[in-house]
Amino acid sequence: MAAKPPLTADDWMALDFEISRLFDGAPVDEEQMFAGRLAEVTKMLRTVMERSRHVVLFGERGVGKTSLSNIFWRRYGKTLQSFIVARVQTGPQDNFTSLWVRALEELKAVGIANGRGSYVPFETDFETITPSQVRRELQKINANALPVIIIDEYDKLADRDTKVLTANLIKELYDFSVSTTVILVGVAENISELIEDHASTDRAVVQVPLSRMSESELREIIAKRISQTPMKFSPDAVLTIVLLSRGLPYFTQVLSKHAALHAIDNRRLNIANQDVEAAMNRFINDTEVSFRDGYRAATRTNQQSNLHQSLLACALARCDDEGFFKATDVVEPFSAIMKSPKRIAHFEKHLRRFSSDEGGNILVRRGGDRQQTFRFADPMMQPYVIIRGIQTNMIDESAKKLLLQKEQGELAI
Numbered sequence: 001m002a003a004k005p006p007l008t009a010d011d012w013m014a015l016d017f018e019i020s021r022l023f024d025g026a027p028v029d030e031e032q033m034f035a036g037r038l039a040e041v042t043k044m045l046r047t048v049m050e051r052s053r054h055v056v057l058f059g060e061r062g063v064g065k066t067s068l069s070n071i072f073w074r075r076y077g078k079t080l081q082s083f084i085v086a087r088v089q090t091g092p093q094d095n096f097t098s099l100w101v102r103a104l105e106e107l108k109a110v111g112i113a114n115g116r117g118s119y120v121p122f123e124t125d126f127e128t129i130t131p132s133q134v135r136r137e138l139q140k141i142n143a144n145a146l147p148v149i150i151i152d153e154y155d156k157l158a159d160r161d162t163k164v165l166t167a168n169l170i171k172e173l174y175d176f177s178v179s180t181t182v183i184l185v186g187v188a189e190n191i192s193e194l195i196e197d198h199a200s201t202d203r204a205v206v207q208v209p210l211s212r213m214s215e216s217e218l219r220e221i222i223a224k225r226i227s228q229t230p231m232k233f234s235p236d237a238v239l240t241i242v243l244l245s246r247g248l249p250y251f252t253q254v255l256s257k258h259a260a261l262h263a264i265d266n267r268r269l270n271i272a273n274q275d276v277e278a279a280m281n282r283f284i285n286d287t288e289v290s291f292r293d294g295y296r297a298a299t300r301t302n303q304q305s306n307l308h309q310s311l312l313a314c315a316l317a318r319c320d321d322e323g324f325f326k327a328t329d330v331v332e333p334f335s336a337i338m339k340s341p342k343r344i345a346h347f348e349k350h351l352r353r354f355s356s357d358e359g360g361n362i363l364v365r366r367g368g369d370r371q372q373t374f375r376f377a378d379p380m381m382q383p384y385v386i387i388r389g390i391q392t393n394m395i396d397e398s399a400k401k402l403l404l405q406k407e408q409g410e411l412a413i
């Protein structure tokens with residue numbers, strides 16, 4: 001049964017604001033709004049409780065690293081009291097001293113703000129600092145505290161010496177059994193992209209790779225937020241949003257928001273597939289500036305070719321949960337789009353182009369000739385390409401459902 005609509009224009013306006021707040025696309029910082037990721041939350045909490053090892057949290061851009069690091073320690077309220085959690089962002093200009101003095105200052109400030117000033121009696125006033133000095137200061141923290149230092153955007157760090165010194169610090173904290181847990185967070189495919197000489201820190205570090213979200217986790221994002229309003233999504237609308245999101249939670253939020261706002265504009269509380277379609281238009285308009293150039297560089301050509309179609313097929317190709325696909329995975333979606341059976345030879349040179357300067361490196365390539373895999377350099381480009389393909393009628397309705405659903409089924413395994 002349809003929910004009872006609000007009566008006044010002011011009510012609708014209030015609902016509009018509420019939707020914009022709920023689906024704001026910012027990193028999650030309220031436990032209530034955080035969906036899924038149970039295994040990762042547990043792994044990180046366990047490491048902090050163990051008090052000896054440290055965490056490296058890594059994954060593709062936009063998969064939810066900052067959100068997870070914001071939330072994991074708030075899961076179990078009982079221990080909350082003793083947590084002192086400092087977060088610092090890394091910048092390209094940072095060196096070891098600037099980064100770690102900032103981390104100490106932040107930890108102390110948070111301790112004081114939590115009314116636990118006596119837990120954090122260390123110094124922060126250093127012109128330069130070494131790993132051993134950081135370790136000695138952290139050793140002054142009260143044994144009842146659970147101190148955590150989150151170093152976010154660690155991949156932005158440009159200075160190699162700082163990476164080496166930070167790795168030394170982690171090793172030293174481990175060797176001296178210091179209770180502070182360091183969590184390094186960054187965009188990376190594997191740990192060695194983030195940590196210099198990672199073999200030497202191997203035992204000191206717990207790896208937490210973060211993959212794209214499963215279909216059920218994305219559904220949970222929508223359910224948790226919309227349940228705080230009188231609005232409802234139709235099952236069809238949820239399905240379309242989830243399928244288009246390709247495991248990327250930001251899209252789930254943005255498409256849900258635009259769809260709900262479209263329903264509100266039409267004075268409806270039930271959000272249907274037609275609202276999701278309107279949301280796609282809105283999404284393309286909003287993101288045109290950031291994605292248009294990349295898309296054009298990849299597909300611009302003087303010759304008659306099917307670059308648009310093969311790029312769309314790449315975006316629809318079955319991929320692993322880090323977004324990687326093989327040329328063979330492109331065959332099926334490309335054939336469906338072209339409405340005739342195709343082979344790798346029909347689009348092989350397109351893949352080469354997409355992963356070269358000529359094609360603006362819209363794809364990155366990994367592995368040698370036989371084992372080559374590809375993925376979108378910017379994961380956000382993938383849903384953009386799909387939505388653009390749908391809008392320009394490159395795939396018809398039946399092919400769309402088939403390809404998208406099939407894909408997601410594989411992803412969810």
Ligand SMILES: Nc1ncnc2c1ncn2[C@@H]1O[C@H](COP(=O)(O)OP(=O)(O)OP(=O)(O)O)[C@@H](O)[C@H]1O
Nearest residue numbers: 025026027034035061062063064065066067249250
């Ligand atoms: N578990 C979650 N539940 C609900 N929404 C989430 C979750 N994880 C991430 N999101 C949403 O996904 C988007 C990206 O999240 P976040 O900023 O945490 O990712 P990130 O990996 O840190 O991104 P970047 O690589 O750009 O730093 C945000 O809109 C956030 O609200």
Ligand SMILES: [Mg+2]
Nearest residue numbers: 065066067152
């Ligand atoms: Mg982040």
